[in-house]
Amino acid sequence: MPELPEVEVVRRGLERWVAHRTIADAEVLHPRAVRRHLAGAEDFAHRLQGHRVGTPGRRGKYLWLPLEDTRLAVLAHLGMSGQLLVQPHEAADEKHLRLRVRFADEVDTELRFVDQRTFGGLSLHDTTPDGLPDVIAHIARDPLDPLFDDEAFHQALRRRRTTVKRALLDQSLISGVGNIYADEALWRARLHYDRPTGSLTRPRTRELLGHVRDVMNAALAVGGTSFDSLYVNVNGESGYFDRSLDAYGREGLPCKRCGTPMRRRPWMNRSSYFCPKCQTPPRISS
DNA sequence: AGTCTCCCCTGACGGC
DNA sequence: TGCCGTCAGGGGAGAC
Numbered sequence: 001m002p003e004l005p006e007v008e009v010v011r012r013g014l015e016r017w018v019a020h021r022t023i024a025d026a027e028v029l030h031p032r033a034v035r036r037h038l039a040g041a042e043d044f045a046h047r048l049q050g051h052r053v054g055t056p057g058r059r060g061k062y063l064w065l066p067l068e069d070t071r072l073a074v075l076a077h078l079g080m081s082g083q084l085l086v087q088p089h090e091a092a093d094e095k096h097l098r099l100r101v102r103f104a105d106e107v108d109t110e111l112r113f114v115d116q117r118t119f120g121g122l123s124l125h126d127t128t129p130d131g132l133p134d135v136i137a138h139i140a141r142d143p144l145d146p147l148f149d150d151e152a153f154h155q156a157l158r159r160r161r162t163t164v165k166r167a168l169l170d171q172s173l174i175s176g177v178g179n180i181y182a183d184e185a186l187w188r189a190r191l192h193y194d195r196p197t198g199s200l201t202r203p204r205t206r207e208l209l210g211h212v213r214d215v216m217n218a219a220l221a222v223g224g225t226s227f228d229s230l231y232v233n234v235n236g237e238s239g240y241f242d243r244s245l246d247a248y249g250r251e252g253l254p255c256k257r258c259g260t261p262m263r264r265r266p267w268m269n270r271s272s273y274f275c276p277k278c279q280t281p282p283r284i285s286s
Numbered sequence: 287a288g289t290c291t292c293c294c295c296t297g298a299c300g301g302c
Numbered sequence: 303t304g305c306c307g308t309c310a311g312g313g314g315a316g317a318c
Contacts (some may be wrong), residue, residue: 002311002312003311003312006311031296046313059300059311061312061313075311077312078311078312079295079311079312080296080310080311080312081295081297081310081311083294096296115295116295116296116297116312117292117294117295117296117297117312118294118295118296119295119312119313120312144296160288160289161288161289162288162289162290166289166290169312169313171312171313178311179310179312180311181311225311231311238317248311268290268291269291269292269309270309270310270311271309271310
């Protein structure tokens, strides 16, 4: 599931239900699910066998399962519709089941990767000395990472010739923020999505980061955001943060601050939701 | 190098 | 009923 809070909910589920279990075998039911594993599906499945899973890691929207006593990790990205589910063996296969991992123990559960749109996937990679899969070295730390550098982020925004929402979605600047939490944080910060990043003062950037963290922590506290059954934790349960959204999906509804009807604008093949009064467009528009 | 558009998929939904 | 266009929470490749 797409953004940082939802992925972290999944990571915690894996830590509880999958960590420290030894893999018996893996079964790839759709080759596209492992397309980022260049050596192929057979190689992927074979190389997982017999390894014990360490503590699951996460950076932004990526998560991974380290394989103990190796320098390898199984990297996962949920894309738009991916789910990692811990299911009883006897549970019927999901319609979009792409991959199954069985464990060499007496626990009656297996790990399943289910993905309707197949934008997500799993792959096996070497890790850097700090445990990060090497292929995601370009992904920036996320705002909940204690080592995220607020000042460096501000300086990067000042250097960039782009707009603030594009920057929030740029995973090489700050990771874990997607369309929903970008709109939520911008609404809270009273910033228009097309505001040039070069115009943000240091206090303004810090305030924005504070809102990004607040909205993500609030979502995390209630299990993430779920509009439908696609976005669930490893036990298939939905989070409740959709009830707390202030901007995303609220076209035509009154702004929760000033009552002005919220607007939706097409934006990069998606949508941006904002309050036309609280979040005024930049004066110099392109 | 930085920035931006396209495109990989399936399914749901509304209008005609 | 069915067909078509639109939309959906992502990010990488490749074009400027």
